Amino acid sequence: MARHAQKRINDPEGMRRKVLDVAEETFQARGYHASSLGDLMAAAGVSGGALHHHFPTKKALALAVIEERVAAAVDETWIVPVKAAASAREGVRAVFEAVTAELEQQGFVRGCPLNNLAHELSLADPDFRAALAGIFTAWRKAIAGKIEADQQAGRERDTDPQRFAALVIATYSGAMSMAKTAQDAGPLRDCLAALEWGASQAASSQGEPGARRRRRVLRRYGTL
Amino acid sequence: MARHAQKRINDPEGMRRKVLDVAEETFQARGYHASSLGDLMAAAGVSGGALHHHFPTKKALALAVIEERVAAAVDETWIVPVKAAASAREGVRAVFEAVTAELEQQGFVRGCPLNNLAHELSLADPDFRAALAGIFTAWRKAIAGKIEADQQAGRERDTDPQRFAALVIATYSGAMSMAKTAQDAGPLRDCLAALEWGASQAASSQGEPGARRRRRVLRRYGTL
DNA sequence: TATAAAACAGACCGGTTGTCCTGTTTTGTC
DNA sequence: GACAAAACAGGACAACCGGTCTGTTTTATA
CATH class of the missing domain: 1.10.10.60 (Homeodomain-like)
Known part of the structure; x- marks a missing residue:
């Protein structure tokens, strides 16, 4: 009809x-x-x-966003670069700096998509929480694993891998939270400096593989 | 009628x-x-x-909650204890530990009310953002001020006050975010340990003034 | 080309949301 | 005790929400 x-x-x-x-x-x-x-x-x-x-359902859509997009974003902006870096500390520093630079260039901060959704949905639904927790775990595992690799290669001494990874993720997440609220990337810079890992300004990574795709993700997010 | x-x-x-x-x-x-x-x-x-x-309006209600309650909670659980502590580092450590202990005792994590609302409302409305940003600023100012006091008293060397404060707040906020998603206080403990400030287990603060009220706030929140 | 399944379009519905409005009761002030 | 203002009660309402349902069109398979 x-x-x-x-x-x-x-x-x-x-x-x-x-x-x-x-x-x-x-x-x-x-x-x-x-x-x-x-x-x-x-x-x-x-x-x-x-x-x-x-x-x-709307829930199914959000779950798909989390599992297919948010997880991929964390993978591309954090896990892959850290694993490819010369060391865990150098990788973390490079990501911190890349994100901060992108933030400052854009002029606004939308925050980390993982943390944004985690705060809103973790308590709302067990499925949401499980999906989000899995991403945090993978993130942490990648950083901790890199530290262990550094230790076996003699590049790192007696740092506790799990604690180190937790500190990095927590600091990044919290700094991004502050930056989002202040609409200013300052906290990111301050936190990176406060972590005081020797390293001055190493190579301003732009040529290594994967950088292009990572920048695309960062830009889409108004920063991860 | x-x-x-x-x-x-x-x-x-x-x-x-x-x-x-x-x-x-x-x-x-x-x-x-x-x-x-x-x-x-x-x-x-x-x-x-x-x-x-x-x-x-609903917005007016939320604004009142932020300005009258969330701000007060941050003040009671963080600003007052840190100012009253022997040093900034010791104060921060004590708060971290008190919150973590309360979390573990309760068995669940609702997260930090400031960060919870900050994530959801910072981008939604300028008034919300301003109110939330003000609390972050006061929080940071209190910690930075304590470091400066420590320095003038010779208890702290060349630590940058603003950076230190940012690191503390970011780490705490992020760790709480991880803890909320994992429903486990582990990240809090890991981060405190990773900050590796000498200090073993100092006085398990329970007798000093203000502790009672602080515990009440913590309990009500299912932890700050 | 017949046909079943997948991929859509678009109307529809019950329930909920935030807000407003009218009216009643209490409180403070002289 | 008169009276204006504040403090409430409770219903009404339009907009909107997420989900369903029916039906049409495309695609895949044979």
Whole structure:
């Protein structure tokens, strides 16, 4: 009975991707609860039927964002660079500096997507919490593992890997939280300086592999 | 025309306080957007008219919670104890330990109320952001000031006060974020240990003034 | 090309949200 | 005790929310 006026371009995976793109950005900018499905539909140019087809519920959509996007962002901006660095400390320092620089260039701070969602959703739902906790664990494991590798290579002495990793992640997360509230990257710089790891300004990494993709992620996030 | 069945007990300031109590706890447990005014009214046993009388909008209520409660909580749990401590480092260590102990005793982590609200509301509204940023600034100023006092008294060498304060707050905030997501106080302990400030276990502070009130606040929060 | 399944479109609905409004009761002041 | 102002009670309401439902179009398979 009803006539469908709009032309149809079945683009499997393409439409799903578009929804995820919009959801990722909207959740990052406004949070989960403040983002309505209507907003997402409008921003993505997607009908309610399409959205519901790919993501039966809002929760399912958020879960997909967490597992497919947030996890990937942490991987690209933190895990990969740290693993590829000369040492754990140097890798951490480089990421800190890269993020800070990107922040200052953009002029605003949206915060770390992982922490943003973690604060809002960890207590709201066990599934959310589990997914988010898994990302934190992987993050921490990567840094701790790098320290252990450094130790076996004689580059690090008796630093406790787990504690070191916790300190790095906590400091970064908290500094980003302060920066978001102040809308100023200062806390990031201050914290990196306060960690006082010798190292002056090493190579201003820009040529090594993966840097391009990482910068793209950073920019999309208004900073991780 | 309409008959009012319920007895009226005009309790100026008392009803306002009750609403703030409930709002403070509910915002802490479920966040701002996930807490409806209906929930608050029911939990506080307050009519819509009463709520609207004291707080014209939901935003006004949240602003009051931030300015009157969250700020006070940071003051009681952090600023006062640190200022009263023998040194900045010792004060920070004591607060870290007190909070961690309370967390472990309670068995669950609701996170830091300041950071919880900061993440959800900093980008949502300039007024929210300003109020939250002010608390962060006061917090940081208190710690930095203590370091400066230590330096003038010869207890601290060339530590940068602002950077030190930023590191402490960031580490604490981030560790609490990790702890909330993991529902485990471990990250707090790990971070305190990783900060490796000599100090073994000093006096397990319980007798000094203000401790009672501080513990009450901590308990109410399911930890700051 | 027949056909089942997947990929969409778009209307629809019950419930909830924040806010407003009207009216009643209490309180303070002279 | 008169009276204005503050402190409430409680309903009303329009907007919106997330989810469902029916139906149409495309794609895959054979």
